[in-house]
Amino acid sequence: MNGINSGFGAWNPLVWTALFLGIVAVALAIRALGRKDYKKKTGQTKVYLSGNEEPEPEDLHVRGDALYWGMVEALSGYYRRARALHTGILSDYFAWIIVTLGIVFVLLAVGR
């Protein structure tokens, strides 16, 4: 009894891990079939950018903010509002609690 059964499906991590390792082994085997005759640190592995100079690696690092820039931009409407709600003002924190309390009271009164 290693896995768990949710009544809808079963999950056995050991089987999954064995399968995963098997697939990794297959992938490594396929990789081993590839060419080995290229030489590292020679012109064969040099980055070629259409003849342009290769930038320094320090300039190429994708910083934290940049990674999901597109996604944040696409959802900018939501994010603008969500940020506006996180004001950091203590009075607003209190207000949220009172509002939630009010909703709970209404629900309990209606649901009774």
Place this chain on the structure above:
Amino acid sequence: MNALSVHAPVLLVATPLLAAFVVPLVAKLGSTVRNAVVGVFTLLTASLAGLVAANVLAGSGAPSVYVFGASPLNLTLPSGMHVPIRILFEVDGMSAFMILITALVAVAATLYSFSYFKEHSGGEMYYPLLFLLLAAIFGMEETGDLFNFFVFLEIAGIAACGLIGFRPWRGRSQEAAFKTMALYTLSGLFVLIALGLLYGQHGGLNIAYLSSRVGAEMLDLVALGLLVVALGMKAGVAPMHMWALDAYGEAPAPISAVLVASSQASLYGLFRVLFTLFGAAVSVAALGWFLIALSVLTLFVGVTMALLQKDIKRLIAYGAVSQIGYMLLGVGVGFTTSGSRPAYGFVAMQGGIFHMVNDAACIGLLFLAAGAVHRASGTRDLNRMGGLGHDMKWTAALFAIGALALAGVPPFNGFSSKLLIYESSFAASPILAAIAILSSILLLAVFMKVFQAAFLGPRLLENVREASRGMLVSMLMLAVVVVVFGLFPGFFVDKLVTPAAKALWLGRDAYVRAVLGG
């Protein structure tokens, strides 16, 4: 049973309390002695926690009672009384489960603190506050008396805020501590009003006694509403989650991990109120669906806002808030269906409860790793980090384990509990499962960002050193829990989670009988 295991429930609270008072006295003898004493007391507390849990789980989670000052110690109703008048501890499967979580986090956090606070003074007040916090959390999880619960809740709040604001030279930590303390005070007073209402109605504050008396009268429902909101706030449920971000983000790293356990203890209190205290009296589907709505909101707000953060600890804090959503979703589905009791309701409970331990281990691991990163790089700003993986290989690997587990990537532990939540919430409503899965995917994206920005890429920071051995060992401890719980979920669900879920889902009558007899 020998004397030690008979008295283990009370010793579990008394030992950290004793440590909190002894440590300042021995701190005069130098930091080595102090650390040795702290270590001994932590191990003692953890083994007592193990003993309590083993005793309860050996009885498959049936509640056991410890009455203070009574002779014999399980005498709940002295001659002729109908109301239990003494303060008592009542430990059942759910309490035992929570105790184990707290003990796990406590050991990791203390071990980590030894290296984390090496160059700072003030340890003679840090460890007492930490022990006070632990004693209060254990007390909340064990007590069978509502007023006692309130007292422990307040002690936990005061100790936690003392620790959040422990570094007064950081202005932001003071801001976080003030906000947190103000909100804790308000929620504590809500709990107190609810206690007053219940006492005025029924003339007792024992949970089991009240559970046999409460009905659906207006004042009882007002008390229920106050308790739900107050405890939900202390657990960090949206839209009352803002304090959690400030507190987790600004507290010292090991304290953030313990604060997660403290929030979970509040969540435990919420479950206790919903299932045990009001389990028979209230079957308000509207409240259940409201809790599910709150949990989905918590999930969604947590993960989406995490994507924006620049500060690594605040980002993880948002992640921690979103995990509270998963637990509440699982248990909320269970609560909503507790009238009809379909099979998937119990699975949802199992998922939500199993996720508590997984969350404590993953989030704890991430906070500790973030603390190590902060220590090594001198900054918490993700935009200024990069390439830390070159010098901090172990930290990077451990962080990756925590992040993948939190995002629910198999075969780590987060996947097992989330699978139970997905499938059972799908049975309740497919939309819930869709949102839960979407949030998991977003969470993976969030931690991809952290990992890429902090650990990958070329070296951007000079003089970065690997975290010290003590920090690594404590992180490794949590990582081992993450992996083992991930690889053998069936064993832990059987032995730990099912008794806990049964204690909530079906155990109300047993809980009441243990005190009132009959």
Place this chain on the structure above:
Amino acid sequence: MRGEMSVIVRTIARITYALILVFGFYVILHGHLTPGGGFQGGAVVASGFALLPVAFGAAAAKRYLNPSLMRHLEEVGSLAFLALGFVGIGISFFYNVLANSGSLFGAAVPFGPNSGILNSAGTLPFMNWAVGLKVMTGLMTIVLVLLVGAGKEGKD
């Protein structure tokens, strides 16, 4: 704030100081018989201590009331309270082993209204003393710490 106050205040403080302390200790000692107890009596004693920095200035008060000694006495008070809880562990935590035992504070009390028997209530009077010690020293520590803050603000 830093200096001492007028001779009237100092004289009155000298007279009332002893009275406040005696009253505080009375409240602690009779905690199991009359309203009050360790916390209330300790707070009264601490307010007596707090009279010193007000009347004679912070520096004089600190010579008389050593902050680190206060802090350690507070620890001792808490440890004593916890130890009293452990005394009953043979039966159950906080079990009152001394009550009705005939020893010190062990006199049996008749049920109903009585004229107060000081030598009763078992471990409770000891607990009152432990709590009283903790509260009087703890509150005084707070006052002394706040005095440090006040001094700094004044120099700015």
Place this chain on the structure above:
Amino acid sequence: MGNFPFVVAMLLVILGLYTLLFKRNLIKLVIGASLIETGVNLFLVALGYRTAGIAPIYTYAPPALADRMVLPTPQALTLTSIVIGLATTALLLSFAVVIHRHYGTLDVREVKELKG
């Protein structure tokens, strides 16, 4: 008259909530929290009160009135709550002092470095 203490307690709680929501000075927020606490304490004490009752202490209690004692439990609860309130108020005020040193202000709208 019987409900008068409860009305006063409710008023105090509402006044305190008003202070928490609409006052801007951090010290005033602490006062608001204390107001709520006072209201709750009054509520608890009023719960245990009975008309023309005496203190629940047997020492020198008039025997004729011994069955008219007020409930002691709410008083014990109130006492505990007062002690806890003392601790929280002291902690909040000391944080406010340090916040003033760092931020130079006590305006709740300006103490918001932690946002977003």
